[in-house]
Amino acid sequence: MDLRPRPSTALRVLESIEDPNASLSRLADIISLDPILTSRVIRMANSPLHRRGEDVSSVRPALSKLGTATVQALVAGAALPLLESDADLGPANLWLHSVSVAAAARVASPLLGVVPDVGFTAGMLHDIGAAAIYFADRAEGVPGRPVSPFGPAHAGAGADAAAAYGFPNLLADAIRDHHRPVLAVGRLAQLIILSESIAAAAEENSVEEPTVRLPVLLDDLRLSSRPSRLIDETRRECDRLAGLLEVHQ
Amino acid sequence: MTALRALAEREARHLEQLQSSDHGLLMIRLVHTECLLQLAKLSSTELDMASYADLVVDTLEQFLPVDGCRLAIEVIDVPPIAALRGVCDGANSTTSSAALVIGENGSGQITVSVTSPELGPPEFVGAVAEQISNGLAVVAQAERLRRQAAVAEAGRLITSLSDAPTESDLQGVAGALSYLPNIIGVELQIAHPVIEGVARVSAGLRATDPFPTVDMDGGYLDLAVAWAAPPSDNDRQTIADSIASLAAVLYRAQERRRIAVEAQTDPLTGIANRRKAMQVLDDVIEAASFRNETVAVAALDLDSFKQVNDRFGHPAGDQVLMAFAGHLQASARQPDTVARLGGEEFLIIYPGLDATTAAGLLRLLITGTPEACRVDGATDWTQTVSVGLAVYPHGCTTPEEILSTADAALYRAKRAGRNRLEISTP
Numbered sequence: 001m002d003l004r005p006r007p008s009t010a011l012r013v014l015e016s017i018e019d020p021n022a023s024l025s026r027l028a029d030i031i032s033l034d035p036i037l038t039s040r041v042i043r044m045a046n047s048p049l050h051r052r053g054e055d056v057s058s059v060r061p062a063l064s065k066l067g068t069a070t071v072q073a074l075v076a077g078a079a080l081p082l083l084e085s086d087a088d089l090g091p092a093n094l095w096l097h098s099v100s101v102a103a104a105a106r107v108a109s110p111l112l113g114v115v116p117d118v119g120f121t122a123g124m125l126h127d128i129g130a131a132a133i134y135f136a137d138r139a140e141g142v143p144g145r146p147v148s149p150f151g152p153a154h155a156g157a158g159a160d161a162a163a164a165y166g167f168p169n170l171l172a173d174a175i176r177d178h179h180r181p182v183l184a185v186g187r188l189a190q191l192i193i194l195s196e197s198i199a200a201a202a203e204e205n206s207v208e209e210p211t212v213r214l215p216v217l218l219d220d221l222r223l224s225s226r227p228s229r230l231i232d233e234t235r236r237e238c239d240r241l242a243g244l245l246e247v248h249q
Numbered sequence: 250m251t252a253l254r255a256l257a258e259r260e261a262r263h264l265e266q267l268q269s270s271d272h273g274l275l276m277i278r279l280v281h282t283e284c285l286l287q288l289a290k291l292s293s294t295e296l297d298m299a300s301y302a303d304l305v306v307d308t309l310e311q312f313l314p315v316d317g318c319r320l321a322i323e324v325i326d327v328p329p330i331a332a333l334r335g336v337c338d339g340a341n342s343t344t345s346s347a348a349l350v351i352g353e354n355g356s357g358q359i360t361v362s363v364t365s366p367e368l369g370p371p372e373f374v375g376a377v378a379e380q381i382s383n384g385l386a387v388v389a390q391a392e393r394l395r396r397q398a399a400v401a402e403a404g405r406l407i408t409s410l411s412d413a414p415t416e417s418d419l420q421g422v423a424g425a426l427s428y429l430p431n432i433i434g435v436e437l438q439i440a441h442p443v444i445e446g447v448a449r450v451s452a453g454l455r456a457t458d459p460f461p462t463v464d465m466d467g468g469y470l471d472l473a474v475a476w477a478a479p480p481s482d483n484d485r486q487t488i489a490d491s492i493a494s495l496a497a498v499l500y501r502a503q504e505r506r507r508i509a510v511e512a513q514t515d516p517l518t519g520i521a522n523r524r525k526a527m528q529v530l531d532d533v534i535e536a537a538s539f540r541n542e543t544v545a546v547a548a549l550d551l552d553s554f555k556q557v558n559d560r561f562g563h564p565a566g567d568q569v570l571m572a573f574a575g576h577l578q579a580s581a582r583q584p585d586t587v588a589r590l591g592g593e594e595f596l597i598i599y600p601g602l603d604a605t606t607a608a609g610l611l612r613l614l615i616t617g618t619p620e621a622c623r624v625d626g627a628t629d630w631t632q633t634v635s636v637g638l639a640v641y642p643h644g645c646t647t648p649e650e651i652l653s654t655a656d657a658a659l660y661r662a663k664r665a666g667r668n669r670l671e672i673s674t675p
Binding site: 008017044047048076077089239243246 | 252253254255256257259260263264266267268272273275276277279280282283284287290291300303304307308311312
């Protein structure tokens, strides 16, 4: 699978090479904002060469396993296709959607007892199947038959990609289940379903229609949080994340 | 949210920035360096060929994501690593290549080539191919050593087996043989275990296509070996030889056991013969002297047996002998030994019994004899038996003394009118 990262994230990582103050945790903040780079570092940290101890399900532990130099090269390698003159950035709105769901997941993680970084990663990767479908269609070049990357197949395609990448089952299951009934799935998938609803409420132009309204969802999950508080905190988290990515001119 | 959206909308400008020549060159340099470092890391003696190949492909995929970049590893006749073909792109590339000769048994050659239409100078592609080739050399060498060690160990264990292997000997061989499949993909099954231990050798192993079959004379042992991956001729020969000698050892062990059993059995009645009886008596007396116990020994002789042969013929005589042997076995306790010393003379050894108890058993035996020895064709004949009893250590301490004492008592029983028991008194 040939997925492209965001040019802005790639640029920020390349900047970090020449920045003497660049720290591993700052690098992790930047990389965790890109679904493609996130999936690459998690994949490599779980590959047989680096596999030691527990599964890696979020960016920060992956980076401490791999080291700065390897991660920078990994990002550069992933970004190489962007140097082509007809570089394609992937499905419209995928990134904005992924970041806002990830932000909502970080806010809502404590409600469901999920580690916030793992919740954030799952939010960032939950629609990775959409990118897979998009680039597969583009590579096959089927004319006149546009397939919606966010159609019914994307959850399954995402789970397939997660399995092929050697992601921990925890992540793969959440990706597969994030459009199933909320009471029939695991904690992490519940968090994604909830976060999609929060993100949709915080942002009118969501690519996915929330199937269940936020208050009903909170009620189903027996959570007493006020919807408005979750929405406000998610908006603030989104602004903070945008600040991380401001490329120095 | 607005800040994020604004950022998303500026991506096109970031793309332009990224495509400026400086960044592009920096990225390619980074990827080249790290790719070579990661490949160099893969030269581990702990890796086997298949996982090495997986890791190489994985590393290249992660660092060289450009379409059209691919790895071709061509393996020519190196059986243990034929698995590599599975991950190879068979395309014949001339872009850059490195050849590696595995050697030793003339067993082949590996060609590594990397094709990369867009990614950097040919020197880099050449360096990648060389790095992979280096790693292959290390892994192949380690794998060959492991394989040789395993084959040699199995061979050593098998050839060092004595003609009478113990259970733990066989378990050692089983362990060595069962380790072989991991190394060279051999599967082994012993189809018709004759000796108990052999069943353990075959435990946990599964057969596919049989090869080679070692068929011992008379079909005692049938060994089948199947190869998951084609082994080198040398390995094939070593293992076939090892298994053939294992079969030979087991066959000899089986023969020795058979001959030993035959040498101790009376062919007509199937009970112990004189040789076996004397062995048992030696052992029992030694144990009894050690434990301060008594041993009762009875000498038995069928009364007027010559008349049976004379009046009814030898087949009838043989029937009487067999019937009497059966009668002795039926009346014996588990630790007792009954034997035919020759002709119509028999012996019973009762470890741990004193005169009174043995006499009780023997009187029952005497009473039951006419009924037990009734045979077809000699209906009007009543077979009786005379018995002399000696008890160690009362008046006799060596096996010879015991036998002569029992014989003397038997003689007194005959003189006293037969069909009775006489007990020797010290």
